[in-house]
Amino acid sequence: MFPYFRPDNLEDALAALDEHPRIMLAGGTDFFPARVGKSITDNVLDLTGIPQLRAIQQTVEGFQLGALTTWTDIVEAKLPPAFDGLKQAAKTIGGVQTQNAGTLCGNICNTSPAADSVPNLLALEAEVQLQSVRETRVLPLEEFILGNRKTAKKEDELISGIFIPHPAEKALGNFEKLGTRAYLVISIVMVGVVAELNGLDEILNLKIAIGACSPVAQRLRLLEQEAVGQKLNSIEILPKHLELLEPIDDIRASADYRKKVVPELIQRAIKGVLKS
Amino acid sequence: MSTSEKTIVSFILNDAPQTISVNPLRRFSDVLREDLGLTGTKVGCDAGDCGACTILIDGEQRYACLTAVGQLEGHNARTVEGLAESSNLTTLQQAFLDEGAAQCGICTPGMLMAAQSLLDQTANPTESQVLDAIGGVLCRCTGYTKIVQAVLKAGQTSSTEQTPPSGSAVGSRMVKVDGRKKLTGEEIFSADHAPEDSLWLRSIRSPHPRAKFTIAHPEKVLQKYPGMVKVLTADDVTGNNGFGIFPHIKDQPVLAKDHVRFRGEAVVALVGERESVESVSEEDLGLTWEPLEAIRGWDASLSGNLEPVQAEIPDNILAKGFLKKNDVEKGFSESFVVAEGSWTTSAVEHGYIEPEAGYARKVGQRLEIFVCTQAPYLDQTEVAQVLGLAAEQIRIIPSAVGGAFGGKLDISVQPLVALAAWILDRPVRCIYTRPESLASTTKRHPARMNAKAGCSRDGKLTAFEFHGDFNTGAYASWGPTVADRVPIHCTGPYFVPNVLSQTKALLTNETPSGAFRGFGTPQAAIACEALMDELAEKIGMDALDFRIKNALRKGDRTSTNQLLENSVGQVECLESLKSRWQKWRKEAAVFNQKATHIKRGVGCGSAWYGCGNTSLSNPSTIRVGINGKGKVTLYNGAMDIGQGSNTIMVQICADALGLPASQFEYVMGDTDLTADAGKTSASRQAFVSGKATQLSGEHLRAQIIHLAEATEPATLRIEQTEMSATEKLIVEDENGEHVIILADILPQPNGDVLTGEGTFDPPTTTLDENRQGSPYATYGFAAHLAEVEVDTLLGTTKVLRIAAAHDVGRTINPTQVEGQVHGGIAQGLGMALMEEYIQAVSENLHDYLMPTVGDMPEIEVILIEDPEPLGPYGAKGIGEHALIPTAPAILGAIKHATGVSIHHVPATPDRVFTALREAEK
Numbered sequence A: 001m002f003p004y005f006r007p008d009n010l011e012d013a014l015a016a017l018d019e020h021p022r023i024m025l026a027g028g029t030d031f032f033p034a035r036v037g038k039s040i041t042d043n044v045l046d047l048t049g050i051p052q053l054r055a056i057q058q059t060v061e062g063f064q065l066g067a068l069t070t071w072t073d074i075v076e077a078k079l080p081p082a083f084d085g086l087k088q089a090a091k092t093i094g095g096v097q098t099q100n101a102g103t104l105c106g107n108i109c110n111t112s113p114a115a116d117s118v119p120n121l122l123a124l125e126a127e128v129q130l131q132s133v134r135e136t137r138v139l140p141l142e143e144f145i146l147g148n149r150k151t152a153k154k155e156d157e158l159i160s161g162i163f164i165p166h167p168a169e170k171a172l173g174n175f176e177k178l179g180t181r182a183y184l185v186i187s188i189v190m191v192g193v194v195a196e197l198n199g200l201d202e203i204l205n206l207k208i209a210i211g212a213c214s215p216v217a218q219r220l221r222l223l224e225q226e227a228v229g230q231k232l233n234s235i236e237i238l239p240k241h242l243e244l245l246e247p248i249d250d251i252r253a254s255a256d257y258r259k260k261v262v263p264e265l266i267q268r269a270i271k272g273v274l275k276s
Numbered sequence B: 001m002s003t004s005e006k007t008i009v010s011f012i013l014n015d016a017p018q019t020i021s022v023n024p025l026r027r028f029s030d031v032l033r034e035d036l037g038l039t040g041t042k043v044g045c046d047a048g049d050c051g052a053c054t055i056l057i058d059g060e061q062r063y064a065c066l067t068a069v070g071q072l073e074g075h076n077a078r079t080v081e082g083l084a085e086s087s088n089l090t091t092l093q094q095a096f097l098d099e100g101a102a103q104c105g106i107c108t109p110g111m112l113m114a115a116q117s118l119l120d121q122t123a124n125p126t127e128s129q130v131l132d133a134i135g136g137v138l139c140r141c142t143g144y145t146k147i148v149q150a151v152l153k154a155g156q157t158s159s160t161e162q163t164p165p166s167g168s169a170v171g172s173r174m175v176k177v178d179g180r181k182k183l184t185g186e187e188i189f190s191a192d193h194a195p196e197d198s199l200w201l202r203s204i205r206s207p208h209p210r211a212k213f214t215i216a217h218p219e220k221v222l223q224k225y226p227g228m229v230k231v232l233t234a235d236d237v238t239g240n241n242g243f244g245i246f247p248h249i250k251d252q253p254v255l256a257k258d259h260v261r262f263r264g265e266a267v268v269a270l271v272g273e274r275e276s277v278e279s280v281s282e283e284d285l286g287l288t289w290e291p292l293e294a295i296r297g298w299d300a301s302l303s304g305n306l307e308p309v310q311a312e313i314p315d316n317i318l319a320k321g322f323l324k325k326n327d328v329e330k331g332f333s334e335s336f337v338v339a340e341g342s343w344t345t346s347a348v349e350h351g352y353i354e355p356e357a358g359y360a361r362k363v364g365q366r367l368e369i370f371v372c373t374q375a376p377y378l379d380q381t382e383v384a385q386v387l388g389l390a391a392e393q394i395r396i397i398p399s400a401v402g403g404a405f406g407g408k409l410d411i412s413v414q415p416l417v418a419l420a421a422w423i424l425d426r427p428v429r430c431i432y433t434r435p436e437s438l439a440s441t442t443k444r445h446p447a448r449m450n451a452k453a454g455c456s457r458d459g460k461l462t463a464f465e466f467h468g469d470f471n472t473g474a475y476a477s478w479g480p481t482v483a484d485r486v487p488i489h490c491t492g493p494y495f496v497p498n499v500l501s502q503t504k505a506l507l508t509n510e511t512p513s514g515a516f517r518g519f520g521t522p523q524a525a526i527a528c529e530a531l532m533d534e535l536a537e538k539i540g541m542d543a544l545d546f547r548i549k550n551a552l553r554k555g556d557r558t559s560t561n562q563l564l565e566n567s568v569g570q571v572e573c574l575e576s577l578k579s580r581w582q583k584w585r586k587e588a589a590v591f592n593q594k595a596t597h598i599k600r601g602v603g604c605g606s607a608w609y610g611c612g613n614t615s616l617s618n619p620s621t622i623r624v625g626i627n628g629k630g631k632v633t634l635y636n637g638a639m640d641i642g643q644g645s646n647t648i649m650v651q652i653c654a655d656a657l658g659l660p661a662s663q664f665e666y667v668m669g670d671t672d673l674t675a676d677a678g679k680t681s682a683s684r685q686a687f688v689s690g691k692a693t694q695l696s697g698e699h700l701r702a703q704i705i706h707l708a709e710a711t712e713p714a715t716l717r718i719e720q721t722e723m724s725a726t727e728k729l730i731v732e733d734e735n736g737e738h739v740i741i742l743a744d745i746l747p748q749p750n751g752d753v754l755t756g757e758g759t760f761d762p763p764t765t766t767l768d769e770n771r772q773g774s775p776y777a778t779y780g781f782a783a784h785l786a787e788v789e790v791d792t793l794l795g796t797t798k799v800l801r802i803a804a805a806h807d808v809g810r811t812i813n814p815t816q817v818e819g820q821v822h823g824g825i826a827q828g829l830g831m832a833l834m835e836e837y838i839q840a841v842s843e844n845l846h847d848y849l850m851p852t853v854g855d856m857p858e859i860e861v862i863l864i865e866d867p868e869p870l871g872p873y874g875a876k877g878i879g880e881h882a883l884i885p886t887a888p889a890i891l892g893a894i895k896h897a898t899g900v901s902i903h904h905v906p907a908t909p910d911r912v913f914t915a916l917r918e919a920e921k
């Protein structure tokens, strides 16, 4: 057994996981910050030597994001307008250095309530592809992230990629992030939206998720249903729409503040789809 | 154990193939620095939060601290050392040098690499592209303004580098004398150098704000970890286990004994091979804690409900400050209107990008300590008393300092490495981690202030009263200084006939608060300037006119009753802003008419600040010498902490001596080689050491004139020839040339044949029981305007522009003064809007937020020169003045924009939002 393993193909990676549990390393942007001033003794499976994991492909069913897809890859990829929110989220991560290294898969694995990829991935109805030597399975993102620092990944599994079904042709995406400084900022609240409009700017279909207001980002399904048929700029946000949110006080803001600004951010996120 | 497993990694580094055998999981930054000797890549956090380690991998900018070296396999890396070919600077580096974009220079390699990644793609980027490219690198010194300018200029223009001729160095934009090495990665900061065979030292620190502890079996770790050499505890301290900047208050233990008073206090120092030292756990030592209820905040400190923080100080009141001028009661009773309020501020971190580091080694019966510091001579006496040695046995060799701002006035690694090196007779080094630096070093005092001011019907101030409690944390540090300086400065630069001010420095179980740019004055200015706005509003007067009307002028007496005779540029500062003030306010009003939820506002803040220590002797001595080969060396004990004293001292000395600045070399701060030039604090170096430097140059010149039997006016020049031993110093006067053959003069031990020395101690008086007298020889003055935009539905504030007027007496180097102002504004902005240090919570740089390049407004600097006759060529200080007016101006702008006053800083979005909603009720 070797404590650090950097295979050049997926099969070897899966075989190594089958031997014993290991911590996966991708961009390292969560791995290393969690180990400041400590000697690093983890058994690591470094995925960055597997070229086939770093690809964004369009298939008949949708878009296939390889496990090593970075924030920068998302920003630079040619993707339909429904992905604009995800792209905007990618541009707000840390600085360019973090965007060049950090991966979406790492972000969903880290399961921080403030993980900026999650609201838009939820709104895009992303699925997580898990693989072990024994099986390959696919879980909706909502079923993958179980809570703060908890996922449905088994010890012998890795995420081989994220799948996003083709969004409706006219769907537009948007992202709103509220933070205290311009760069290198963690969200106080963020909103991801994918919306389809008719020619009168009325909502045909809405998918919306809120982050940093609950242990895991939440889809607001009631609001999604009730918004259908309404004009883009006259949607009313009611307390019942936000019942799933349970924000907390932390260093970035109070729970009360989060609760009170969420409706405004939702409005901006929805109206803002027209920017894209 | 995995950490010692090695693999072979092959990659290209700065165009050359590299194959190394290494533990593949180590951070690439660490491998570059410790294994490959490339210390140009800096480490400020190891967590992706500061950007100092930014390098290029396959042309993309990446954090070296978040990259496992194993991931380099087959890739192509470039570091700052690989930017330029041979000894030339790239156009980007040259632009940094010309613009003064590197102050301390610790962020510079990362900035350069981030900018280079952009320039490689886009030769002429837009400003917003530049901001995006360097958004992931923090700079604490420059306020980013000159960095952005430099990147925009890179490659566009040819260099504007100036080498001022003899006699015209003062006032020129001469580039930094240490600028070049800050751009190539050659500058040696505190973590960049240590003897090969150094042992490592790591402290174990308290996770509790207050606790008792026992260490059951420290010796066991020596058996468990073969690389461990020594476990130091309080019992190993050979001298006095207490330090503190005041000779009579040595209250902070180097290593705590039995009891800790704040989270982050050191209890054990582990010394040995690095890997072992990093592996030892609390369990290994048998370290057990018994947490005690901690005293937090002003009320708990004063309530007396818990055991006092320090047994010797039963009421937790470490120090009191006081000032009384005439009769405030009478003043208020005669006032037409009175305004009053209370304000609170948070603990603020200095945020220098270089964490504390250094090494010590024993040389005979002496110790050499290489360290980042603002006060080498203080360090010398402090380490000597901790070790029980004579001061002469300690030599402090300062490293280049990667930012300090007051935070490196107190000692950090010095006594620990000194003790270990002394006991073990081996070199010992220590580098603080960022969490360790944040947890264990001083902060700006959180303040709770009540203030009241009155004025007459026509707007003349009548009385000012101030009461401030300053949370000084667990140990004294500079608490007494803050308590002392605030009463003197709290009225702002205004004439007030009746003043009463009282302050307390309170002990709590929080991180010690110490010196931070302004010693409490920035906090007090928030209260004072808010009152000025309110009084002006109450009597229906324009807020800027109100300030001009009350500004101190020549012939006025300050609140200590000091007569101001010279260099009082406050009115000029305010007047210079008047047209902008009117224009900006008008523009904001026009904007707000159309705006829905975004509101703009314009605010103003003033500042004054005494240069030097308060009513205390604080002399500087500077020496300059010429050796037999014609080399001129400035022996400069004043620490350059990025602000640029190395450069301005050369400029001053060059003009005083009458030789071109380009002929100077310099030595900084080494206690064996320079005389004591005091601390780099209290905005004193340009003024006090600058004057001493001028005197040293004049002294040397007088000797040269005498020796040459020439008469003034004369010109000097050194003729260096190929053949040594014939270097001539030529003095030309009205009678022609007089030649001194330098090699003919008997040299001193250091090789110098002619030397000059200057000492200056600014004249002050002692203060009476009401603190009346002349505490400072001179004051600097300033005023800032800020325009902000507040999103009233979210509570977010963006500062759009700032105009900053500063009376600096005389500008020695405009580039550097502008840089100080930009940096001060950035810190003032941070204090106003985002910076808040909370023990245990913000012990990293992603939860402790400092401004990034995207948070900076457009800044205009206006320099007012009302010369100070005592200062070098009329100059006085700028360091602290740059920060003080910013937060008040921003808060005033928020008030103007929204109508709400913010009484607690930082004005984070949730606080502004809450204030807005409450105002609606």
Ligand SMILES: Cc1cc2nc3c(=O)[nH]c(=O)nc-3n(C[C@@H](O)[C@@H](O)[C@H](O)COP(=O)(O)OP(=O)(O)OC[C@H]3O[C@@H](n4cnc5c(N)ncnc54)[C@H](O)[C@@H]3O)c2cc1C
Pocket (backbone or CB within 6 Å): A023, A024, A025, A026, A027, A028, A029, A030, A031, A032, A033, A047, A067, A092, A093, A094, A095, A098, A101, A102, A103, A104, A105, A106, A107, A108, A109, A110, A114, A115, A116, A117, A157, A158, A159, A160, A184, A185, A186, A187, B047, B048, B049
């Ligand atoms: C300065 C800075 C700023 C940041 N700002 C933001 C921000 O604004 N918003 C935000 O959401 N995030 C932010 N982050 C965090 C963000 O960069 C990470 O969440 C990132 O996306 C994680 O990806 P990574 O590849 O770096 O993961 P790594 O650190 O390499 O790994 C993280 C975790 O994911 C697991 N993992 C990774 N890939 C796989 C896989 N394929 N299969 C199974 N497990 C896997 C690893 O085992 C590990 O536990 C920031 C980070 C830094 C350093």
Ligand code: FES
Pocket (backbone or CB within 6 Å): B042, B043, B044, B045, B046, B047, B048, B049, B050, B051, B052, B053, B054, B063, B064, B065, B066
């Ligand atoms: S040291 Fe790498 S980002 Fe701070």
Ligand code: FES
Pocket (backbone or CB within 6 Å): B101, B102, B103, B104, B105, B106, B107, B108, B138, B139, B140, B141, B142, B353, B402, B403, B642
């Ligand atoms: S110059 Fe940027 S941190 Fe000092």
